[in-house]
Amino acid sequence: MSTTATTRLQAPRRQPDPRGHWFLVLTGLLLMTGALVLNGYATNAVGETHAAPAASADEDLAGVDRGGPLVNLTGKGSQSARVPAKTVALTFDDGPDPVWTPKLLDVLKRHGAKATFFAVGARVAENPDLARRIVAEGHELGNHTYAHADLTGVSAWRLRLEVSLTQKVIAGATGFQTRLVRLPYSSTPESVTGPQVAAMRELGSAGYLVALADLDTKDWSKPGVDKIVKAGIPSQGRGAVIMMHDSGGDRAQTVAALDRLLTRLDRDGYRATTLTLALGLGSAYLPAGGFDRVTGSALSDAQRVSAAFTLTLSWVLAIAGVLTLARLLFFLVLAWLHVRRARRGRRRAGAAPPWPAPPAVSVIVPAYNEEVGIEATIRSLVNTAYRGPVEVIVVDDGSSDATAERATGLGLPQVRVLRQPNGGKPAALNTGIAHASHEILIMVDGDTVFQPDTIGHLIEPLRDPGVGAVSGNTKVGNRRGMLGRWQHIEYVIGFNLDRRAFDLLGCMPTVPGAIGAFRRTALAQVGGLSVDTLAEDTDLTMAICRAGWRVVYEEKALAWTEAPTSIGQLWRQRYRWCYGTLQAMWKHRRAAVERGTFGRRGLGYLTLFQVLLPLLAPVVDVMAVYSVLVGDPLPVVAVWAGFVLVQALAGWYALRVDRERASVLWVLPLQQFVYRQLMYFVVIQSVVTAVLGVRLRWQTIRREGTFS
Known part of the structure; x- marks a missing residue:
């Protein structure tokens, strides 16, 4: 040359040089961050957990302590109700779980029993088909917050957000909303603390009925099938609200104990039914509006996508x-x-x-x-x-x-x-x-x-x-x-x-x-x-x-x-x-x-x-x-x-x-x-x-x- x-x-x-693609990169990073935040929130890994509600008045605490397992704090003072004799309201917390909830539903079906499932909103979003099955088989859904957050350690806005999001995903899955709510980490009326009553008062002001329990089987601790069955049997023919769990870990003992417990209760002449039916109340369900149903379905889809996305990113990492x-x-x-x-x-x-x-x-x-x-x-x-x-x-x-x-x-x-x-x-x-x-x-x-x-x-x-x-x-x-x-x-x-x-x-x-x-x-x-x-x-x-x-x-x-x-x-x-x-x-x-x-x-x-x-x-x-x-x-x-x-x-x-x-x-x-x-x-x-x-x-x- x-x-x-x-x-x-x-x-x-x-x-x-192209410049507009930086907007796409930023948008992608924001979407990725949003998906991670949603997944973190759904797994109760992110969120405000420091500001607690104001302490409850002493009379509220005393009223709950002396009352029954279903508490109404929608007005002044507190009202409660107890389950009548020879009747039990079986309740399950923390689900629905894709492994254990279906097994528990099968046991309930074999015994012709009904129950109330206090569902975590994030789990409903992950398993909407299970929520629909619970309703279709005549059981009852209650609100157990969206991320199983301790409501005694969050601010009022986070408390309302927890139950509101759960209502929306339940509406998206079933077309209904529920009047029942149970605080995570709550148990029997006599174990309720002042901060828990303050949270219950906040929920009552929003129109919810708060469920506690008469008998806490503590099945989450896996004490053995015999101990779970023994803890779930009412004494002297009394009625009771029985607390069990259908998620949160290996629930094989719970499944086995439920089968034996229902056999024992049936032999003793007990009726096992939902909480509202046991108390003679109307349905716990309210028809959901179109906006809530669409919002709930979108939230459910978004959470499943975010969970899959987070898992994929973990593998990529x-x-x-x-x-x-x-x-x-x-x-x-x-x-x-x-x-x-x-x-x-x-x-x-x-x-x-x-x-x-x-x-x-x-x-x-x-x-x-x-x-x-x-x-x-x-x-x-x-x-x-x-x-x-x-x-x-x-x-x-x-x-x-x-x-x-x-x-x-x-x-x-x-x-x-x-x-x-x-x-x-x-x-x-x-x-x-x-x-x-x-x-x-x-x-x-x-x-x-x-x-x-x-x-x-x-x-x-x-x-x-x-x-x-x-x-x-x-x-x-x-x-x-x-x-x-x-x-x-x-x-x-x-x-x-x-x-x-x-x-x-x-x-x-x-x-x-x-x-x-x-x-x-x-x-x-x-x-x-x-x-x-x-x-x-x-x-x-x-x-x-x-x-x-x-x-x-x-x-x-x-x-x-x-x-x-x-x-x-x-x-x-x-x-x-x-x-x-x-x-x-x-x-x-x-x-x-x-x-x-x-x-x-x-x-x-x-x-x-x-x-x-x-x-x-x-x-x-x-x-x-x-x-x-x-x-x-x-x-x-x-x-x-x-x-x-x-x-x-x-x-x-x-x-x-x-x-x-x-x-x-x-x-x-x-x-x-x-x-x-x-x-x-x-x-x-x-x-x-x-x-x-x-x-x-x-x-x-x-x-x-x-x-x-």
Whole structure:
């Protein structure tokens, strides 16, 4: 390719970056948060539990204590009713349960008995068919709050919300509402406390009849079938309201005890019926309005969706954690094997024959507005310890600053400076390749500095005729500040540690633009660099791998590069990298079905760990916060601390083999709260940009002149 031909390359018109998708991302996060909050509320894991209702008057407490198990506090004072002799009102709390409630209903049907089920609203929402079966078989539904909340420890608005939501889901399931309510954690009249009476007064003012019990079987404690039966038998032929449970754990003892209890009561001439029938009251049901029925059905659907969603997210969190940890440990093992192989001084294909003489090398430096750093880059290339001939070709790609003048002004005989209108980095590199004189080509970014021995180490693997490209070891030069340290850790752990593994697996996805050596034959076979993607280095590497060449990593070939110094600059750089990588993956997608290791291993790895898992990263963070807020935070903190510890150990090893100080690891825990989120939002932005078909413009970053 000639310089004249290159000058006809024009920068394509770019569409603006999409912005509206952030609204969709925010909406998705809000919906996810809403689903988690609803599920947490339904499981009584979130909500206000501190402000208690005002204490009840002493006369109310005394009236309830001396009265019967059905309490009416709708007016002044308290009224109560007792079940007549030889009659029992069987009551079951905490259901309906998909396992135990049907078994209890079957027992009741065999004995021709009826009962009252004080249902938890959240359980009705999960099992509306069971609520309908209870009503259809002649039993009675009562209100037991929505989330089984202790109503003595909530504010008045939460109390009203608990019973109101339960009424709505009962209406949605059955078309009725109920006048009966039972406080969670209540029992017999004599055990009622002042705060419970205050809550009962609040419910009475809303028109509810409050149910207590004469006999509490305490079946929830699983005392044994005999003790449950004994606790449920009234003495001396009296009537009684019997409390049992159809949910909240293993209720096998309750099912067995109910069968024996009903047999005993039937033998003793008792009638087992619902609470209102036992007391001779009218129906507990009131017809529900259309709005309440629709609202209840919608709430029931929403809760089931939220429960399934939360369960799915929990699995996603677990799978993501396992995959991330497995990847880290697997790559550590591969890195250790790579270090051992490097120390033995031989590569997988065996020792290659030595060169008769150090081969000539052409170094190509594409430069666009690199005025502040180009001199340092050129001097590092010229002042090399490599003994073979080295030519340096600087291609000024239409810079608007004094890049070309600075490069020319050095007056170095082995340095040529070519100028062309701006056509992009691939075009500049192709221009340099066309003017290069030698078979071995090195590509270097205009902000990168080589060490004196870098060129010699970098081209050493090319002695093997099967090697088409070599990746060097990129280092962050400007490590001051938190952002610089974070990028330094990322380069050592996330890039160079991975490249050791890719080298062993034979699926190197990227030879970085900062430092890479290529065989001209391999470049010619793939047609040089393409302008199809914004990640020309990844695109080129994938093409070389697909052509059958090996791409290897040389850890001793060090290159110092300037990392972005602000969040905005870092975002633009990584946005381009990620978007370009997605383009290259799509372009080379057929490699997945071709022979060779790159497609199956390299593309599979990139898809899983650099696209899918980062897309799921917000889910991991939201679920972690949710688990801390609604449950015991210690397991979450312990898992996080353990994960950071494993990362720190991996980082220590990576820094050690790269001959870097491990003291920088103190910033690793902080990296989880800012840098990690920035990186996965970059992936989200890039994926959405690619899906929408928007052509991203080249993202340039400002150079600081770190090495000048």
